[in-house]
Structure formats: structure tokens, C-alpha cells
Amino acid sequence: MTKLLHAGFQRLWKDRIFWLALLVMTVGSLVFSYLTYQTSLTHAEDTIYVEDLLFNLFPMIGAVSAIFISLHLGADYDHGTLRNKLIVGHTRSQVYFSNLVVCFTASVIFLTGMLVFSGGAGYFLFQTFLLPWDQLLFLLLCCFLATAAFTTLNLALSAAIPSRAFSVVVSIILFYALLMGAGFLHSALAEAEMTYEYVEITMNGVQFGDMVENPAYVDGFQRTLYEFLYDLLPTGQAVSINNLEFDRCSRWPILSLLVCVVTTWAGWRKFRKKDIK
Amino acid sequence: MRHLLQAGAHRLIRNRIFWLELAAVIFMAVLLCLCNVRPHSGEPQYLDYAFFSMTAYNPIFYAAGVSLLLGTEYSYGTLRSKLAAGYPRAQVFLSQISIAVLSTVLATLVQYAVAAVLGTALYDGFKVPGYLAGMAVLFGLLSGISIACICGSITLCCQHHGLSSALSILGFLVLLWFTAQISGRLLEPETIRPLMETAIGYIQYGEPVPNPDYVSGPLRSVLEFLNDFLPTGPICQIFNQDFPHPLRCAAFSLGFIGLTCGLGFARFRTLDFK
Numbered sequence: 001m002t003k004l005l006h007a008g009f010q011r012l013w014k015d016r017i018f019w020l021a022l023l024v025m026t027v028g029s030l031v032f033s034y035l036t037y038q039t040s041l042t043h044a045e046d047t048i049y050v051e052d053l054l055f056n057l058f059p060m061i062g063a064v065s066a067i068f069i070s071l072h073l074g075a076d077y078d079h080g081t082l083r084n085k086l087i088v089g090h091t092r093s094q095v096y097f098s099n100l101v102v103c104f105t106a107s108v109i110f111l112t113g114m115l116v117f118s119g120g121a122g123y124f125l126f127q128t129f130l131l132p133w134d135q136l137l138f139l140l141l142c143c144f145l146a147t148a149a150f151t152t153l154n155l156a157l158s159a160a161i162p163s164r165a166f167s168v169v170v171s172i173i174l175f176y177a178l179l180m181g182a183g184f185l186h187s188a189l190a191e192a193e194m195t196y197e198y199v200e201i202t203m204n205g206v207q208f209g210d211m212v213e214n215p216a217y218v219d220g221f222q223r224t225l226y227e228f229l230y231d232l233l234p235t236g237q238a239v240s241i242n243n244l245e246f247d248r249c250s251r252w253p254i255l256s257l258l259v260c261v262v263t264t265w266a267g268w269r270k271f272r273k274k275d276i277k
Numbered sequence: 278m279r280h281l282l283q284a285g286a287h288r289l290i291r292n293r294i295f296w297l298e299l300a301a302v303i304f305m306a307v308l309l310c311l312c313n314v315r316p317h318s319g320e321p322q323y324l325d326y327a328f329f330s331m332t333a334y335n336p337i338f339y340a341a342g343v344s345l346l347l348g349t350e351y352s353y354g355t356l357r358s359k360l361a362a363g364y365p366r367a368q369v370f371l372s373q374i375s376i377a378v379l380s381t382v383l384a385t386l387v388q389y390a391v392a393a394v395l396g397t398a399l400y401d402g403f404k405v406p407g408y409l410a411g412m413a414v415l416f417g418l419l420s421g422i423s424i425a426c427i428c429g430s431i432t433l434c435c436q437h438h439g440l441s442s443a444l445s446i447l448g449f450l451v452l453l454w455f456t457a458q459i460s461g462r463l464l465e466p467e468t469i470r471p472l473m474e475t476a477i478g479y480i481q482y483g484e485p486v487p488n489p490d491y492v493s494g495p496l497r498s499v500l501e502f503l504n505d506f507l508p509t510g511p512i513c514q515i516f517n518q519d520f521p522h523p524l525r526c527a528a529f530s531l532g533f534i535g536l537t538c539g540l541g542f543a544r545f546r547t548l549d550f551k
Contacts, residue, residue, distance in 0.1 A: 042489035042490060043489065063447075063450075067443050067447070070439070070443075071439050071440065071443065074439050078439075164438065164439035165344070165345060165348050165352075165438040165439045165441070165442040166345065166442075167439075168439050168442045168443045168446075169341045169344070169345055169442050169446065172341075172443070172446045172447070172450075173337065173338075173341060173446075176337060176450070180334070184312070
């Protein structure tokens with residue numbers, strides 16, 4: 001296991017995709033920070049906090065880790081490295097978990113790069129924090145756990161799909177689908193309980209009708225289920241953190257850990273029985 | 278050329294990736310149609326949102342389909358065999374791009390056909406005029422062809438199959454995000470009327486004030502050009518149901534297709550095939 005880890009990290013530092021992904025996350029953070037700063041200049045009445053910039057690129061960590069992991073692991077399949085590792089006597093579990101450690105380290109480096117650059121830019125430009133330090137630290141922990149969930153999910157996929165190109169496509173489309181799913185759940189949960197019967201826009205102003213029950217409002221068991229699914233999805237947590245919505249944040253670490261355990265177990269089981277050519 | 282096209286079309290209909298792409302666009306069309314209908318609301322249900330948003334969600338499958346479909350030409354060595362059999366590079370490139378375009382056009386038509394069938398059953402037609410729906414289909418096809426040309430050119434110029442797939446899909450997503458930002462800025466009104474006075478059940482507009490987000494001058498011209506020129510521009514225009522320059526947009530799309538294919542071929546012609 002130590003040798004596998006050593007070799008894995010040696011390969012990681014020499015991987016051009018890794019450095020490119022890190023560059024995208026850091027430069028992207030600075031660009032988004034600058035765009036937020038530009039917006040704040042034209043909207044002087046809005047208060048911008050450091051946290052508005054700190055998590056501005058957080059949902060992208062899923063896409064970046066999906067691309068990196070599928071390309072990095074796909075090379076193991078393509079170049080026959082995986083088969084060689086097994087032939088020299090390493091067990092499949094050792095190979096899988098060493099890859100997990102290497103990929104998780106890479107994802108954490110992407111996240112740290114993003115946080116350092118966007119947080120630094122945020123502090124330099126705005127200097128005001130919205131949250132107290134303990135809550136901020138808790139959110140950073142949530143970010144690391146959500147990143148771990150993205151990593152285990154992408155690793156399970158990449159380990160199960162031997163074709164590098166197909167694994168890249170499936171990983172990105174899965175991320176896109178999870179993001180769309182989180183967006184759907186978010187808009188369903190954001191519907192107000194009561195709404196105006198009608199809203200009439202005239203030349204002079206807006207005329208509102210009586211307040212009535214909103215038929216699109218989700219309640220009861222369906223609401224509990226939607227909230228659970230939204231918090232379970234790493235993309236849901238990422239969107240919530242990005243929007244600075246922390247209503248149910250206390251359960252995020254548990255749910256992220258649950259995703260990590262389930263996806264790692266499923267990926268490892270699939271990989272253990274895989275016919276590696 | 279005819280043989281290459283025939284072989285390509287034959288391979289296309291047997292390719293699992295192509296059928297997966299079709300299944301994905303059908304699934305999305307059905308999902309969007311079903312998710313946006315509210316049968317018990319008592320109001321007329323219009324197909325507009327489901328129909329127009331489909332054009333924004335589905336092109337990712339075209340990008341994935343084209344990159345996977347053409348990428349195997351390198352990994353299986355088919356490309357080298359075609360050249361070794363005496364076909365010129367121009368014919369090989371054009372035939373591959375034609376197959377990519379064919380797969381995308383078929384997927385686009387299927388998605389609209391599914392929406393039309395489901396829409397007739399579930400909705401009360403379109404709220405927008407019929408010509409706007411027709412333009413959405415036309416621009417959907419044009420942007421689909423542009424995406425097929427870009428992704429086809431990337432895949433044919435990049436011998437690394439995984440990297441070309443990642444570049445194609447990411448390139449599309451980045452372009453979509455970029456044009457969505459541009460469209461949003463262009464849709465900002467020049468002046469806004471803040472809501473000032475509040476009475477019971479009534480809010481009055483105040484005096485119009487300049488909108489700080491409104492883009493004017495040369496920057497507006499540049500953004501309008503990009504919004505019409507980039508292949509994801511028509512997608513955003515369809516999504517917003519707003520076609521300010523339809524003819525210019527169509528001409529730019531055709532120009533973009535020519536430019537992408539030209540650049541792609543210029544690179545493909547000088548590639549060293551291993």
C-alpha cells in the first residue's frame with residue numbers, strides 16, 4: 001500500500017491535467033471575485049461579504065474532480081498500469097484505496113486553492129465577514145466532506161468504466177444531471193406557501209389580488225423527501241453553500257459521509273469483480 | 278466520398294453511442310414536458326417553457342455523442358486505414374463531419390418530434406406565435422450543427438480520445454455559460470422604475486432611473502455580435518424567446534460552421550497519424 005501511494009503521488013505531481021485543473025480553479029476564483037467586485041461597484045446599496053466570494057466557485061469542484069479523476073484513472077486502464085499493479089501482487093483493495101487517497105488529495109488541493117484565492121480576494125476587497133468563525137469553520141468542514149463525496153462518486157464510476165473517454169463523458173454528464181436535479185429541487189422547495197391570486201402589471205404600477213394557497217408549494221412527506229434528497233446530493237450542498245443558505249447545514253456532514261461510504265463500498269465491490277483486460 | 282459516407286452512416290445506425298444519445302434526448306424531452314405541466318391549476322397550460330428549454334439542456338448530449346462517435350476512429354485505427362486505402366484527408370474529414378452533423382440533426386429532430394407529440398396531448402399549444410416556435414426549431418438545428426462541427430473538429434484534431442471528449446463537453450458548457458451571461462446583460466432594460474409608494478394591494482412605480490446594469494456603446498455592439506456569432510447564442514435566444522436579429526444570427530451560424538470546419542481541416546491536414 002505504501003509503495004502504491006508513493007507511486008500514485010509521484011504520478012500526481014507529474015500529471016499535467018492536475019496542474020491544469022488547479023490553474024482553472026485558482027484563476028477561476030480570481031475571475032469570479034473580480035466579477036463580483038465589478039457588480040458591487042454598480043450596486044453600492046448591496047453589502048458584499050467575504051463569504052460571497054469565498055464559495056463562489058465551489059459547485060465547480062464536482063466538475064473539475066470528475067474530469068481529473070476520470071482522465072487520471074482512465075490512463076491506468078489505457079496504459080495497462082492497473083493490470084501491472086495486480087500482477088506484481090498488490091490486492092485489488094489496495095489498488096482501489098490507494099487511488100482513493102491520491103484522488104481525494106488532489107480534490108482537496110483543488111478546493112484549498114479555490115478557497116485560498118477566492119477568500120484572499122474577498123478579504124482584500126471587502127474585509128467584512130457575514131458568519132462567526134465557528135460557523136465558518138463548520139462550513140469549511142462541510143466543503144471538504146462534500147468534496148470527498150464528489151471524489152468517491154467519481155472514483156467509483158471511473159473504476160467501473162474501463163474506457164477513458166466514456167468515463168469522462170459519463171462523469172461530466174452525471175455531474176450536470178446532479179446539478180440540474182439539485183436546481184429542480186431547489187426551485188420546488190423555494191415556492192412560497194401563499195401567493196397572490198393574480199398580479200396585474202399596468203403602466204402605473206402593480207395590482208395584487210388576494211392571497212391564496214400556492215398550488216406549486218410542496219408540503220408534507222414530499223417536502224421532507226425533497227429536502228432530504230437536496231441535502232444528500234453533493235451538488236445540492238454545493239449550491240446551498242454557494243447561495244449562503246444554511247437552514248439545514250447541521251446534517252450535511254452526516255449525509256456527505258453517507259454518500260462517501262455508500263459510493264466507496266459500491267465502487268470497491270464492482271472493482272473487485274471487474275475483468276481487467 | 279460516397280463510400281465513406283455510406284460506411285459512416287452504416288456505422289452510425291449500428292452504434293450504441295448514437296442510440297444512447299437518442300435515448301438521452303428523448304428522456305430529457307419527456308422529463309421537461311412532464312415536469313412543467315400542472316393539470317389541476319385550472320389555467321391553460323402552454324408548451325413554451327418545456328419546448329424552449331429543451332434546446333438549452335440537450336446539446337450536451339450532442340457534444341458527448343459526437344466526441345464518442347468520432348473518437349473511436351483514432352482508438353480503433355480506422356482513420357489510418359481509410360487514409361492507407363487512398364482516400365484524401367479532405368474527404369475523410371468531410372465525411373466524418375457529415376456523420377457528426379447527421380447524428381446531431383437526427384437527435385434534434387427526434388427531441389422536437391417527441392415534444393410535439395407529448396405537447397399535443399398534455400398542453401394547450403403555444404402561447405407564443407407559431408413562427409417563433411418554427412424559428413426555435415430552425416435555430417435549434419443550426420446551433421446543433423455548429424456544435425457538431427466544433428466537437429467533430431476537436432475530436433478529429435486531438436488524438437487523445439479522453440481529452441477530446443472532455444474538451445468537447447467542457448467547451449460547450451463554458452460557451453453556454455458565457456453566452457448566458459451575455460444574454461442576461463443584453464436583456465437588461467435601459468431604465469428601471471423603482472417601486473415606490475405602497476397602498477393596500479397596490480404598488481406604484483416611481484420615476485424612471487438609469488439601470489446601472491444596462492450595457493451601452495461599443496461594448497453593447499461587441500456583446501450583440503458575440504451573442505449572434507457563438508453557437509450557444511441562438512440557444513440562449515431560444516431560451517429567452519427573444520430573437521432580435523434572426524437573419525444576422527442565421528448568417529453568423531453558417532459562417533461559424535464554415536470557420537470551424539476550415540480551421541479543423543487546416544489542423545487535420547497536417548496531423549501525424551500514429
